[in-house]
Amino acid sequence: MRDPLSKKIVGVQPSGIRKFFDVANEMKDAISLGVGEPDFDTPWRIREEGIFSLEKGRTFYSSNAGLKELRQEICKYTKRKIQVEYDPMTEVVVTVGGSEAIDIAMRCMLDPGDEVLIPQPSYVSYLPCAVMADGVPVVIPLKYENEFKLTVEDLEGKVTPKTKILVMPFPNNPTGSIMTREELEPIAKFVEDHDLYVLSDEIYSELTYGTEHVSIASLLGMKERTIMINGFSKGFAMTGWRLGYACGPHVIIEQMIKMHQFAIMCAPTNSQYAAIEGLRNCVDEVEEMRQAYNQRRRFLLHEFARMKLECFEPKGAFYMFPNISEFEMTSEEFATRFLMEEKVAVVPGTAFGDCGEGFLRISYAYSLEDLKEAIGRLGTFIERLRAERN
Structure with missing residues (x-):
């Protein structure tokens, strides 16, 4: 056979x-x-809203991009937390966890042979998602003596004319490392100088200690080059609700919604209603x-x-x-x-x-x-x- x-x-x-x-x-x-x-x-408020949405019969499909109310709350959240403004109608897609957002972002952005820079140690999904999208993963080993932070020196020598995406996995799983604004600025300049895009996985953005999380999307010129991935699993303790999102340029988000439409249809509706409550009232x-x-x-x-x-x-x-x-x-x-x-x-x-x-x-x-x-x-x-x- x-x-x-x-x-x-x-x-x-x-x-x-x-x-x-x-x-x-x-x-x-x-x-x-x-x-x-x-x-x-x-948190109980979130669970209660999920239960209430089921009792009210809110078991229908949402729009492919996600409930309008949730996308609006996500945009209020990003403006408040990372000082980046997104259009809820064109620059946000709600996904089945942050992992789906990573997957469809790569599949929508990569052509066969395009290279993806992946700092490691890092979350296990980046490399296989790049491979499954017909991209070529290029591993960047991070150093213990730098607390596993990414530097321009790490990037030099790895970038080629085929490089398209840089994965930014901070706050980092598994190391717990973060990147400050001062550490992100030279990375952003490197990205602009080499005409790259950034996939910034910020799923742990609520969990920083002694310093506020800084998104690379908030740096000058980087919103247009960044797909910012986040979700509700870690900070809101909603792992089983399977809800994430991506924010970024309309031209990319539009294609991600199309991919999401054919593969998934939409994220779970009751999870979306629950997440609205979380963003509004569970600080x-x-x-x-x-x-x-x-x-x-x-x-x-x-x-x-x-x-x-x-x-x-x-x-x-x-x-x-x-x-x-x-x-x-x-x-x-x-x-x-x-x-x-x-x-x-x-x-x-x-x-x-x-x-x-x-x-x-x-x-x-x-x-x-x-x-x-x-x-x-x-x-x-x-x-x-x-x-x-x-």
Whole structure:
């Protein structure tokens, strides 16, 4: 029989994030610090509005671009939060999570052979989405000594006449790194000088600590070159509601809506009504969650320092990226032994790119009680490893 599968899709590797979580799920008394999902319930106001929309029979298709009221609220939000004004009728599309927005943006912008610059370590979807859109991913390894921030020096030598898109994954999953305005400005100039477009994934924009999030779209001349991706999964604890959005130039958004129309039709209607309520009335709840994450972040930093485990201070998202290279084993080996011996699941840094070797992603989107127990087990494990080496 003829092979029924696409060689391109078969060649795409599955995500490395779920592997350890799935094993831990079958283990008694195991703790998983591997999945980037808030442990908070969706704020009650949002849930109540979702329930109310179902009770009122609002189960119809919305417009392909999303409910007009939601697009208007998104534009008020972007003006308030990142000081960028978008037209809700022509420059916004509501998607099934931020991941769909990434996918359709690349499929609408790339022709076969166009190159996509992808800083790593970073979210696992960028590279396969580029491949599935017939683009050519060009990996930019970020450096620990720079706290995994992107610099112009990192970009130089990677750009070619075929380069079209630069992915900006900040605040960063898995490292927790952010980019300040001063750090973004030379990147923006590089983008303009080389006539590139930016896909800026800002899904963690609500979760920064000690500094306000800055969008590259807010810099002079960058709104016209940027597709800004965001959503409700992380900051609003709405992972299962599957709701994201993209804002950008009309010429690109128009084609994204067309792609979304044929592939999806529209995002879930009751999720859209719920998100309107979230944007209008849940500022306090989002801030409470951010403060709780910050408490957990500070706890982990203190514990890592106490056990002399090297880790720079992350300023965004809800991840730590400690350096475990002193133990002279791969990230996969460390994570496997830690899971088998101490029943704690973390994600090897290599799940986010080869330059993640020597690091682990530890999520603090879990209760402080779980974190205390897991970090106690990590301390025991590290002591045992150090004793083995002496």
